[in-house]
Amino acid sequence: MNPIHAYVETNKERFLGELKAFLRQPSVSAQNLGIRETSAWVRTRLERLGAKVQMLEVDAGGPPVVYGEIGEGPRTLLSYNHYDVQPPDPLDLWQTPPFEPTLRDGKLYARGVADDKGDLMARIHAVEAYLAVHGRLPLKIKFFVEGEEEIGSPHLDQFAQRYRDILLSDGCLWEAGGKDEADRPTLHLGLKGIQYVELRARGAKSDMHSSLAAIVPNPAWRLVWALNTFKTPDDRITVDGMMDYVRKPSQAELDLLAAIPFEEEKMRANWGIPAFVRGLKGLDALVKLYYEPTCTICGFRSGYIGEGTKTVLPAEAMVKVDFRLVPNLTPELMVRLLREHLDRRGFTDIETIPQSAEHPASTPVDAPLVHACAAAAEAVYGSRPVIYPLMAGSGPMYPLCQQLGMAGVCGVGVTYPGINIHAPNENIRLADYWQGIEFIGALIAEFPRRVVGMR
């Protein structure tokens, strides 16, 4: 029996207790809730692991990055995670409270269990197990755990620039990743970028009786009319110039996509939808998911939204839109295209407030970290991972990895397609958690061997 597997078996109860304690600690960066307390919790746990820990700060402020080094040797692996989580609302749709981790049918439910506290704890437990079994690590692991990922990592670029010399490694294992619909381990070679924008319109100086809407402008209508020019009902983006920056995948890239096992019927059933947008299927849906940008209404608020009726003409309207960006579409460019698009159509009254932003990021398929992950996955899961060109989601990989000249890979974590990420009833399967620990254990052994000759 694999000795790391045996160690995990012996320590399951304590490991689960520790993960639950971490999940019980709220850490909602969007609401600045519990952030400092949680950073202290992570520091303490890394110190107990034996890591040398510092709290990294930058002049611009923001919560600290918990940075811990453990192990020795010429090879180094950076591990990126975050200790903050998404807001838990709508609360009434949770079967059990978001910050009371609950085990049901082999699944652990809590806000942040899949994104990203489970992932971080599995890595800590893996290092503990490796040390217990082998006495020492064959490389240096650098834990970099930030507290602002869910609000777009506004200071990560400054952390990366200021601490470049201590952070630079032979590769960076990003957060997230896990199994696909058919329980195959997956690897993602990058992430889409994002530009989140709030749009605001104003009408009269206060809410008015709706009868006056015959002659008084309505800010909710202004947003509806503006939004309608962003995307057609068959989900084609029409923001001026935006699609000019989008390249079509090459034949080689289409071949990679075609090799992805895409359990689309199972996905639609899981999500409770009769069809994908535009009725897309198979490769066409994958191309849209991985090679096209998005324009998504994440929230819309105007006027009276309670029970019953209120005949009111709203004074204000607000919509939150996120644009997921493929390579070539940078956040700065997106903000400019959007503003010009609105102005050109007379929507000069609509205010655009850029919020969180991330550059798109991608890593070559032949990087040593990719080979090491593939070998470790094969050893633990019995099959090589499915390789995706990038994640449909976004994360701050670019400033920490590609910008510093480092490969970054998301992959083979503790998640599965039913995790309800960013939604009520977020969960992981506990069996995936135990396997995730073993995967990191195997990667610790594989990675130093693959990077020989590099650097």
Add this chain to the structure above:
Amino acid sequence: MNPIHAYVETNKERFLGELKAFLRQPSVSAQNLGIRETSAWVRTRLERLGAKVQMLEVDAGGPPVVYGEIGEGPRTLLSYNHYDVQPPDPLDLWQTPPFEPTLRDGKLYARGVADDKGDLMARIHAVEAYLAVHGRLPLKIKFFVEGEEEIGSPHLDQFAQRYRDILLSDGCLWEAGGKDEADRPTLHLGLKGIQYVELRARGAKSDMHSSLAAIVPNPAWRLVWALNTFKTPDDRITVDGMMDYVRKPSQAELDLLAAIPFEEEKMRANWGIPAFVRGLKGLDALVKLYYEPTCTICGFRSGYIGEGTKTVLPAEAMVKVDFRLVPNLTPELMVRLLREHLDRRGFTDIETIPQSAEHPASTPVDAPLVHACAAAAEAVYGSRPVIYPLMAGSGPMYPLCQQLGMAGVCGVGVTYPGINIHAPNENIRLADYWQGIEFIGALIAEFPRRVVGMR
């Protein structure tokens, strides 16, 4: 000195105290808050006035109508008012709490003071004053005070049918009405109708990570695309067939509109808007306000609407739309046209939930009640009232008045254009309140003389 004026002068402090006590009693029908308590309060006050009071009920339920008769004689005047108010939110925009009536600069601030508690109390105070001065009333006054006006009077039709024999009178003085921008008293010969509709769309079975919006349908977008087909950015309604029912005003009607003093610049300044919709001015704006229907977004909610960012693909979206109806456009017709319009464009997934509804109503300009109101206004205000064809707002006049064959008039109440109706900081000017009492006193004397020969 007019003896009623003198009586009011002597009793101002007590009258104001009573009005404040009424306003302190919350009565939000949309939230079923304080409705029974307030009906009991009105009953007690009418009994103290000397009226014979019954609580009218209908089988279908709903709060009682407080019905009080006072006075004798062959001539009868029905007084329609309501004791419920609009929800007070957004609370943070009130300078003083909505249910703590506060006097500032000669204005009394409270939810419901303008719509419609001030109006009702002024009529009660007027009857008290008339009785104190003259000993007896020259006609029978029937107070009809309902508790569901702000949610569309869902049972008024049943009340009217069931109590037709006791309600039928020589005319009905409706709620509301007051002075215009230039402080001239006004009369309105009817009301627009209304159909309030909630539209709902659903996407996946729960909120999802917004990255998946590349392929998963978004209910907020569905509503945006559907709404966009209802009205163009220059505010022309495009719901199929709807404008076919709208007749243009005749030359005689245009002449009436042209005689309305329309202080449009003052209105725009009061409301804080640079221009009316479509840049309309003068008679064109009046025609749109009084002779055209509306299609108004009163509320829109989807996804994350709190502070900061949340990258979520919403599972649900909801919009509240009100349609103000001119004669020929009934609520039933409106619901049918809307549903057909949506279905014809493939929006079969969007649910339409009809909520409150009112028929449009109008009364001929030569009705005795119109003449009596004009004469009473001239006596109290020193000028004949400005006559409007109908109110841009809606109310349940039709089932109680025109349906029973009774004239109904809104007019010469306690309001002015700055009342912030249905909005934060609702208020009336106290001076208007005292004059409003005198107007009702004069009308009590005028009305029986004008209806001689009728009936």
